[in-house]
Amino acid sequence: MKPSGRNTFMHSLIAGTHCMQRIMAALLMLTLLSTPATGTADEAQRTEYRIKTAFLYNFSRFVVWPEATLQGRSKFSLCTLGSTLFGEQLDTLTGKTVHGKTLVVKRFDRPEDILDCQLVFIGQSDELGETIWILKERPVLTVSDAAAFTEKGGMIQFKVVDNKIRFRINVDAARAAGLTISSKLLSLAISITGAR
C-alpha cells in the first residue's frame, strides 16, 4: 500500500512534511549510531526523547484503531499525561498524518482529560494505576517509560537496552482496547506480554 501514489494532489500537500520527516529520521539515525559519549546529560536526554518522539509517531503507524474511533474525526490526538521530558520536541509531530488524520499534540495533566486521545504517553504520575484503569478497554494506545508498565496493564513500555531504545508490548491490553498491533512492531519488541 502506497498512499502517496494514490492521489497526487494529496501527495503534494504532504510533501513538505515528508521532507521534514526525512531530516528528522536522518538526525535520529545519526544520533542513534553515534551517540556522543562526551555529551552532557541534558543533551543525551534530549536525544533520547527526540528518538522517543519518533517512536511515538511510528507506534501510531503500526497500530490500527477500530474504525469507529477514527470515523468522523479529522484529527489524530497524540497526548501526554503529566510531566514528560519531551519538551518542545513533541510539537515537531504536529501536522503529520496518521491513518489519514492530522496529528495534533495535546498535553494533559488529568487522566479524565485523555479519554478522547488516540495515543497517550503517560509521564511521571502517581495515578498510573488509575489512569490505566480509566483507559481500560478504551481504544487509546498507552505508552510510558514507567517500569513494569506493561505488567500493569499498559500497552507499550520504552526500555533502554545496550544504550538503545527498545520497547515492550502488552498485546492483550491492546487487544482488549480494540487496537491491533502490527506484527512488524511486535517483531521489534524486546518482550511481548499476553497470549500469542
Added chain:
Amino acid sequence: MNIRDLGKVSIRWKLTLLIVTISTVSLLLASVAFITSDRINTQQTASNNLHTMAEIIAANSSAALLFGDARAAQETLGFLKAQQHIQAAAIYGMDNTVFASYRKPGIAIKFPESGIQTENTLFRGNHIELSTHINYEGEQIGIVYLRSNMKAIHDRLIWFLGIVTAVLLVSVLVTFMLSTRLQRIITDPLLRLSAIARQVKTEKNYSLRVLGENEDELGNLIIDFNTMLDEIQSRDDELSEHRAMLEERVMQRTSELEIANSKLASSKEQAEAVARRMEYHAHHDALTGLPNRILLNDRITAELAHARRQHGMVALLFLDLDRFKIINDSLGHAVGDQLLRVIARRLGNCVREEDTVARLGGDEFMVLLPRISGSSDAGRIARKVIDCLLDPISCGGNELHITTSVGISIYPYDGTDAETLIKHADISMYRAKELGRNKAVYFTAEMNAGSRKQLALENNLRQATAKNQLKLVYQPKVDIFRNTIIGVEALLRWEHPTMGMISPMEFIPVAEDCGLIVPIGEWVLNTAFTQLKQWHKAGYTDLTMAVNLSSAQLSRPGLEDVVAKALQAADLDARMTELEITENVAMENLEPAIAILEKLKNMGVSIAMDDFGTGYSSLSYLRRLPVDVVKIDQSFVREIPDSHEDVLIAQAIIAMAQSLNLSLVVEGVESVRQLNFFRQQGCNVLQGFLFSKPVEADEMLRMLAAQSAPGTVNLVK
C-alpha cells in the same frame, strides 16, 4: 572452400551443400534468437525474483528501519542464506549508511556507499545489482541493495548452448542425409539429361530420348530437349535423305557425263557417224528421203557408163507438179510438205525397182529409168507415173487433186552426159506444161534451140537490170540472248511487171549462163554495202551485212577486187561484211574457191557456209575452206523439235561448229519451240520468219529504230 572452386563440384554436392548450409544457418539464427530471447527472459525472471526478494526485505525491514533496530533488520536478511545466488545484501538508511548487511560466506564485497538512491537493476557481467527503496506508507525510509551472481543464468546459457550444438549437429547430419536423397529429385533428371546429351554428342545418335515423368520445369526441360532432338532427328533424316538424293543425282550426272564422255571420247566414231549421217543427208532429200540431185547425178553417171558399155538406153523423167505453188501458198508449208512426202512415196511405188526417184527441190522430181529397151518404155512409165498421182490425196483435211507434167530425155538420143540429159528433160517438161499440163513430152531437137523460157528470162533479165526491176530485201539475224538485231542478209528479188515475183532460183542460173551474173553481182554488192553504210550512219554501227555469192561469181577471177571496190565505194569496214557461199558452190571448184575465199578473208570479210548440211558437207572439205560462219539450213530446222533425227543432226552440226570454233547461224526459225530448242543448245544467232520475213530497207530501218527504243520490243513475234 573458395567460391571459384565450387564451380568444379558436381551439382549434387552443390545442392547438398546448399541445403545443409541453409538449414544450418536458419537453425543457427533460430538458436541465437531462442537463446537471446531465453536470456532476456531469464534475466527478466532473475531481475523479478531479485526484486521480489528486495520487496520482501523492504517490507520486513521497514519497521526495523523506522525503529532503528539493526538487529531486527539483520534478521530480515537471514533468509538469504538459503539463496545460493545471492552474494550480498544491504539495507541502507536515509543517510546512505549501511543499516544492515549480509555477505555470502567466502565472498568479499565492498558495499557501495553512495549513488544508490535511485531504484535500478544493473547487470554487470557476472552479477546483478539491484537497489530498491524501502517505503513505509508512501514515505521512503531506506534502500535495499541486493547482489546476485549470474551463475544460474550462465549455467542455463551453457546448457542451452550445449543443447543447441547437439541439435545443430544432429540436424546437420539429418539434413545432409535427407538432402543427399532429396537433391536427386532435381539432379537425377538433370544428370539423365546431361548423360543423354553427352551420348547424343558422342554417338551422333539423335534417336535417343530422355525419360522423364515430372511435370515441373525440369519435366518441361526434358520435353523441350526431346522435342529438340525430334527436330534435329527429322532434320538429320531430311539431310541424309537430301544427301542420298544428291548422291543419286551426282551418280546420275556422273553416268550421264560418262555417257557423254564416252560419246565424246569416241569422237572419231562420232565424227564418222556424223559424217555418215551427213553423207546420207548430202545424198538424200531431207523432206522426202528421196535421193537428191547429187546422188541422182552419181547414179545417172553410173548408169550412163553402164549403158555406154552395153549399148543400152537410159531415160530421164523430169516431173513438175502442176499448180503446187498455189497449194503451198494457200494451204501452207506444212500441207505442201506433207503432199510432197505422199507423192514421193507414190512415185517410189509406181516405178520399177531399179529405177531411181529423186527430188530436185521444190516440186521438181526426177526419175532415172536405167536399162530400158526403147523410147516407148519411157513413155509408158511416164504415163504410169502421171496416173499414179491422179488419185486424190487427202492431206490436212483436204482432198487434193494433183496433176503433173513430165519431160522425157533419152540416152543416147537426147544427150550423152547427165547435165545435158537433165537439161533436156527440164526443157521438155516446160513443153509439157505449155501443152496443157498433166502430160508427158519427149525431148525434140527443136526444143533445145528454142528453150523459150530461158530466152524469155534472159531477155527480161537484161531489161530488168536496166529498168531497176531488181531490188534487195533484207532479213534480220537476231541475237536471241541479247534480243537485238546484229546483222542482215541481203536477198535479191526480181519483181517483173507482168510475170510477178521471180525467184532467184529461177533467174540466177539464167544470169550465170548468159554472163549477166557479173553486173548483177556487182550491183548487189554495191547496193548492199551502200545500204549498210547508211544504216551505220543512222547509228546502227554494229550491224553486219551478209551477201550471197553464186558459183559463177566465185569461179571468175577478180572477185576480191570487186568486193574491195564495193567496200571502198561504200567506205565500209570489211569486218562488217559477210559473204555467203553454198556448199555446192565451193565444192564445184574447190581449189580456186579456197584461194579466193582466203583472199577475201584476209581483207577482213567473213565467210559463211550457207545451207549447211544439204550439199557435200564433208568435214575434211569444211576444214580446208576458210569459213567463219556456218548456217544451219532451214530444211533441218523445220521439224525441230518433233523430228528426233533432225534434232540429232542439228545437235551434231552445233557440236561440230563448236569443235571447229565456227560461228553458227540458224536459218528458217519459224516457231517458238524451235527458238527454245536452239536457245537450249546455246545458239544465239537465229534468222527466220519468227523474227521477220525479208523486208525492204525502209522497213528494216523502222525495225532497227523500234528495237533501239528502250526495253519495249520483243523481236519474237
